[in-house]
Amino acid sequence: MPLLRLMSWLLIALLCTSRSATAAGPDTPPSQDLSSDWMSYYYLSKNSAMVPMFLQQLQNSQVLDNRTSALPGMMGFLAVIFSDNPSKVSAWASSAAFTGKTKEVIERALWLSGNSKMIQEIFHENPEFVAKPPKRIQDINPTRPGDLDFLWGAFFASGNDAFPAKIVNVLDDGYALTGDAKLDEITRKAAAWSLSSNMRQHETVNRLLVRESKTRTGQTKTRIDEIIADNKAKLTRLPNAAGDFSALLILTGPDQLKEFQKPSKQQMNFTQIKSVKRGDPVILNILFTGMELNEDLSGDVSYTITLIKPNGESDPVGKDQLKPVKHKFPARFMIHNPESYIDITFDNNDALGKYKFLVTMSDNIGKKTIRMEQEIELVQQ
DSSP: OOOEEEEEEEEHHOOOOOOOHHOOTTTTTTSSSTTTTTHHGGGTTTGGHHHHHHHHHHHHHTHHHHHHHGGGHHHHHHHHHHHHHHTTTTHHTTTTTOOOHHHHHHHHHHHHTOOOOIIIIIIIIOOOOGGGOOOOOOOOOOSHHHHHHHHHHHHHHOOOOOOHHHHHHHHSSSSOOOHHHHHHHHHHHHHHHHHHHHHOOOOOHHHHHHHHHHHOHHHHHHHHHHHHHHHHHHHHOOOOTTEEEEEEEEEEEEEGHHHTTOOTSOOOOOOOEEEETTTTEEEEEEEEEEEOOOOOEHHHHHHHEEEETTTEEEEEESTTTTOOOOESSSOSOBBOOSEEEEEEEEOOSSSEEEEEEEEEETTTTEEEEEEEEEEEEEEOO
């Protein structure tokens, strides 16, 4: 039997700068790309231990000075986190010598979270906005594009669908915005686009829009239904399917491991291996999507793998090592992969000929099962 080694994605996550939400999880330290999955899916675990590192990277990258459009979203994100962690805020805000737009957004977040006094204590200044009391974060309603970004930032930090529900209101032309016809049109289009985009990336938003479609009327319902239909048409379905649940068995080379570690918003590209020589490593991995999730967004996907040898004999693969994938998932219809993969090497004791891997994959919440097979031929050197 060929040598089969179970490898953890944790090792690969340490070797690769990019990652997927499933492979590394929301507790992985953020990268300097502030569109990273860490910020977008913070609400899944709310691991505040990473916040000081995140703030330090904001300062080091100076990304907010170079991309001021990111200010409202970052403000909403930090304001909620500061509100949720009152005992940690002072240490966070004084953890580095913040300057420029990074300092500005931290000060605004302190003000919005009811920590105005810390601005003077830590930064030794009193900005003009501190003179008036802020609105409660949950009472902020959108009137312009920056407000939409603020609400999305608040959602990423909290997972509270009350924030995107406010954005749904903007779809109705009767909902009052600024009164500037051109700006209001831009805001409504931005609201529809952002709901569509985040519906694909967040099951919480998907569920919200499905619910809202059943209760809203008129123009708002029409636009929600258009968003839902458009997203349904764009769903990625893998070749082997049982209802919404679909999967793909992959045999590829170790040079393509980084493809599986790409951020969840990037497309993976890989080549299936059809033949291999003795001593050459082969990576067995599985992609899946569309599994059902519990109310708390937890999923439960398990799999068994069997190797059929050229002589017809069969061996279980990773029977005591491959564990079910049981954790929270940000979205049903993103592409996910298990937290481990199998590294296969054929040696001189393995017979030449065709080997077949059989995989049974189960969505244990949705009660769906998929069976897949992939063949590879062991050839002469």
